Amino acid sequence: MADIVIDFHKGPPKIGLIVRGKQGPDHHPDKLAQHADTILGDGSPEGFFGEGNDGSLNALGLGMQGVVYDYALLRLHRAWYVDKASAVTNRVVSTVLLIDVDQPTADKFKDAWDKMTTSPGDFNIVGGNCATHASAAFIAAGVVSKTIPWMDTPDNLYQQLVDNLPAGRVVSYTGYIGFKTNPSGGYDMEITPYVASPAVAAPNPGSSGSLSTAGGSGNSSSS
Amino acid sequence: MSFAAEPKNLHWEGAADRQPRSFLIVTLTNTAKDAGGLFGIRRSPSFADSLPDAHVLEGRVETGPLGGNSVRLRAPGAEIPDLREGDRAALGMVSDLACICVLRIPAGMAEERLPNWLAQQRCG
Numbered sequence: 493m494a495d496i497v498i499d500f501h502k503g504p505p506k507i508g509l510i511v512r513g514k515q516g517p518d519h520h521p522d523k524l525a526q527h528a529d530t531i532l533g534d535g536s537p538e539g540f541f542g543e544g545n546d547g548s549l550n551a552l553g554l555g556m557q558g559v560v561y562d563y564a565l566l567r568l569h570r571a572w573y574v575d576k577a578s579a580v581t582n583r584v585v586s587t588v589l590l591i592d593v594d595q596p597t598a599d600k601f602k603d604a605w606d607k608m609t610t611s612p613g614d615f616n617i618v619g620g621n622c623a624t625h626a627s628a629a630f631i632a633a634g635v636v637s638k639t640i641p642w643m644d645t646p647d648n649l650y651q652q653l654v655d656n657l658p659a660g661r662v663v664s665y666t667g668y669i670g671f672k673t674n675p676s677g678g679y680d681m682e683i684t685p686y687v688a689s690p691a692v693a694a695p696n697p698g699s700s701g702s703l704s705t706a707g708g709s710g711n712s713s714s715s
Numbered sequence: 716m717s718f719a720a721e722p723k724n725l726h727w728e729g730a731a732d733r734q735p736r737s738f739l740i741v742t743l744t745n746t747a748k749d750a751g752g753l754f755g756i757r758r759s760p761s762f763a764d765s766l767p768d769a770h771v772l773e774g775r776v777e778t779g780p781l782g783g784n785s786v787r788l789r790a791p792g793a794e795i796p797d798l799r800e801g802d803r804a805a806l807g808m809v810s811d812l813a814c815i816c817v818l819r820i821p822a823g824m825a826e827e828r829l830p831n832w833l834a835q836q837r838c839g
Contacts, residue, residue: 571729
């Protein structure tokens with residue numbers, strides 16, 4: 493399959509959710525094997541992460557320092573999330589849900605992320621994680637009105653959006669994702685589609701719920 | 716009784732179009748898959764220090780300001796060449812603690828050839 497390029501300057505305004513570790517619309521990653529990033533109206537990737545591990549509760553994902561990574565910070569700390577070649581090398585597969593919106597909605601989405609960047613607050617693995625913050629931005633933009641049903645996971649947020657938005661307004665892609673600067677500003681998203689097969693090395697994370705290579709055929713683990 | 720100093724912790728960064736400004740030449744004392752903390756929870760990709768298929772390299776720095784000291788680097792497994800204890804590696808550094816690549820120094824390489832060899836390497 494040929495690579496797909498999404499130019500956010502073409503067609504109606506779009507924003508998006510990226511679920512890292514989700515290998516297709518109907519794949520449900522283990523809870524510790526998924527992460528949520530979003531895409532602003534100009535194609536910029538943004539995500540919320542937790543920093544800190546000093547042996548206190550933050551070692552368990554509680555009371556961590558929250559931080560928003562934009563493209564520049566993702567490029568340093570998560571190259572496999574924004575560089576397609578790095579995603580392929582590290583076998584990081586993502587499922588993207590793009591949502592047609594109007595410009596005011598896209599602007600509100602960006603404003604929500606700008607506010608989080610300025611005042612990120614804490615990260616908590618339950619109740620204050622990447623999906624919780626992504627959800628807050630979608631709510632602030634008026635895309636959905638309720639918080640994530642049941643547990644606040646990226647996959648549950650994806651499902652909530654799919655369930656609540658008209659089918660004609662959403663499209664989903666799965667593959668190795670990258671972003672390239674667009675001469676008109678913002679970023680294009682590039683996707684090398686991923687289709688599971690016995691001939692393809694299983695993506696990271698594996699089925700154990702970690703970012704290991706456990707499980708699947710064609711894995712190359714150095715452990 | 717004396718205790719070995721804790722290894723100096725280095726951290727991994729994406730190359731982001733950068734080349735190393737220096738290399739740390741280390742002799743590896745340990746290579747292992749990262750355990751991921753209690754119940755593996757630190758493998759959650761939402762933690763800033765999470766890495767895909769994280770591996771840990773420990774080694775003793777051969778020369779330079781850190782010569783004789785131990786360093787420890789966590790890096791994505793796919794970014795690390797096949798390395799074993801006793802191998803020599805060149806860690807491409809962009810700052811005192813930030814590493815953007817790990818290179819395996821060919822076994823038996825003469826010391827006088829090492830600078831030229833390093834000058835020919837590209838990271839990222």
